[in-house]
Amino acid sequence: MAAPQSSGSIPPSIADAYDPExxxxxxxxxxxxxxxxxxxxxxxxxxxxxxxxxxxxxxxAWAFDPAASPVAxxxxxxxxxxxxxxxxxxxxxxxxxxxxIPGAALGDLVSALCNNGMSVYEMGPTAMPIEFAVIDWMAQAVGLPSTATGVLTSGGSVGNLTALLAARQARAGWDVWGAGDPGGPPLAVLCSSQVHYSIARALRIMGWGADGAIAVPVDDRFRLDPAALPAALERARALGRRVIAVVASAGATATGAFDPLLAIGDFCAAHGLWLHVDGAHGAALAISKHRALVDGLARADSIVWDAHKMLAMPALCTAVLFREPGRAYEAFAQEASYLFEGARPDAEWWNLGLRTLECTKRMMALKLYACLRAYGxxxxxxxxxxxxxxxxxxxxxxxxxxxxxxxxxxxxxxxxxxxxxxxxxxxxxxxxxxxxxxxxxxxxxxxxxxxxxxxxxxxxxxxxxxxxxxxxxxxxxxxxxxxxxxxxxxxx
Ligand SMILES: Cc1ncc(COP(=O)(O)O)c(C=O)c1O
Structure with a gap:
């Protein structure tokens, strides 16, 4: 019998590049x-x-020249x-x-070396529980109930898209995931002109066009004026739009203004609207003596919080937090049978890929978790x-x-x-x-x-x-x- 085909020996280049010493x-x-x-x-x-x-x-100056001699x-x-x-x-x-924080960069080094993609628990046996530890800490820090949960995404822009997709699935009134957007009337959210541009992008990605964001006026300090919300709702209706959510900023990008979350929360409760708070910048104030600025954050249905902003982490590390744990699965309800078992998603809560757009992602919780444990x-x-x-x-x-x-x-x-x-x-x-x-x-x-x-x-x-x-x-x-x-x- 012929010898099975050999893969040959490991090339010296590979042995050298992988040399632990x-x-x-x-x-x-x-x-x-x-x-x-x-x-x-x-x-x-x-x-x-x-x-x-x-x-x-x-x-x-930085162009790569394949003919140049090696540089250390x-x-x-x-x-x-x-x-x-x-x-x-x-x-x-x-x-x-x-x-x-320099020590956090060492966390990213470990993430890069281990390369635990972590859509599925098997590919992130430490990354998964560490991500939950960080999410739980962040959810508690903003005062969400102990059942709240979420996921980490690569940045606030992906985080806002994730939260708005979940809001749409939860409040559209039909199964958008299954039937697509034409399944009902055109939808919209109310938000001020000061929201980060990723909100408008997310709405356009969802196919809602420019009128998907109905502008609510701001006060003289660039905070959404809650007294103007009823008129904005009327305006949306006149445009034939069904409003499903209000997007508030906890730390708007341009001025850092904090929208009045308690009053906005009251409005959302009275009208059955989802409250999404983009706290990418300012949710961190919840852990400080300035927490009054984020009063009402705990009433949000979804919150985005960038640890790579006011928690001094290297990019990227964004938490998308959901008050109701089941909502964490609404943004991406799709089944990928080669990854997931195909049962109810919460039967596989440990497979974080069910909750995110990203398939491969970094062990992005590790740096924050290590710093929390090391420095408190x-x-x-x-x-x-x-x-x-x-x-x-x-x-x-x-x-x-x-x-x-x-x-x-x-x-x-x-x-x-x-x-x-x-x-x-x-x-x-x-x-x-x-x-x-x-x-x-x-x-x-x-x-x-x-x-x-x-x-x-x-x-x-x-x-x-x-x-x-x-x-x-x-x-x-x-x-x-x-x-x-x-x-x-x-x-x-
Ligand atoms: C309020 C707000 N939301 C979202 C974002 C987008 O976050 P990222 O840059 O992590 O995508 C920013 C970025 O500056 C922001 O200020």
């Missing part, structure tokens, strides 16, 4: 180099927070980190992306309170000057402001152009990282205070920095 050496060298970079950033070195080159040149793994990795925007630098005052929940309370205190401190500094203007007093740690010294243009397109030029100069300079946003008719500078290592001296310097950047733009 090589991994050990590379790992130690990498951590040493990253720790040095971290020390420089947190020690507020004088290098820019952001050194942004021309995008075409950057692309050319650690050299490429440290170079990529060295050229990154440095979130750990105290002068990083930009997007709602935190400088991650108090670290996260301190993080939230520190960053909110920084928001208040920046706002107070701006308000105390005659040349800066605050768009609105911040609810938490997102501050919108503009520089209006004597000689600056009056509000309108000229002031917007002036503000945009300041922001362009700030980015080119790189000493601080700040943003801009459009609020109502005007353009404003915007800072999310996400770095707990920022101090008052940085805030003082920011104001002087903006003045210096714009000095030659002002005509006395």
């Amino acid at each position: 090589r991994f050990r050496r590379d790992g130690h060298a990498l951590i040493d180099a990253l720790a040095d970079q971290l020390a420089a950033a947190t020690g507020r070195d004088e290098a820019p927070v952001l050194a942004l080159g021309d995008p075409t040149a950057a692309r050319a 793994l650690v050299d490429t990795l440290t170079a990529a980190a060295a050229g990154a925007i440095r979130l750990h630098h105290p002068r990083y005052l930009g997007h709602q992306v935190p400088p991650p 929940p108090g670290l996260f309370t301190d993080y939230v309170e520190r960053t909110v205190a920084l928001g208040a401190a920046l706002a107070a500094r701006l308000a105390a000057t005659d040349d800066f203007e605050l768009a609105t007093p911040p609810d938490a740690n997102i501050v919108c402001y503009r520089w209006r010294p004597r000689g600056a243009p009056a509000p309108g397109p000229a002031l917007d152009a002036f503000t945009a030029q300041l922001r362009r100069r700030a980015v080119a300079d790189g000493r601080f990282y700040i943003l801009q946003t459009r609020l109502g008719a005007g353009l404003w500078l915007r800072s999310a205070l996400m770095n707990p290592l920022t101090e008052d001296r940085d805030l003082d310097e920011l104001l002087d920095h903006v003045r210096a950047l714009g000095a030659d733009l002002v005509t006395e």
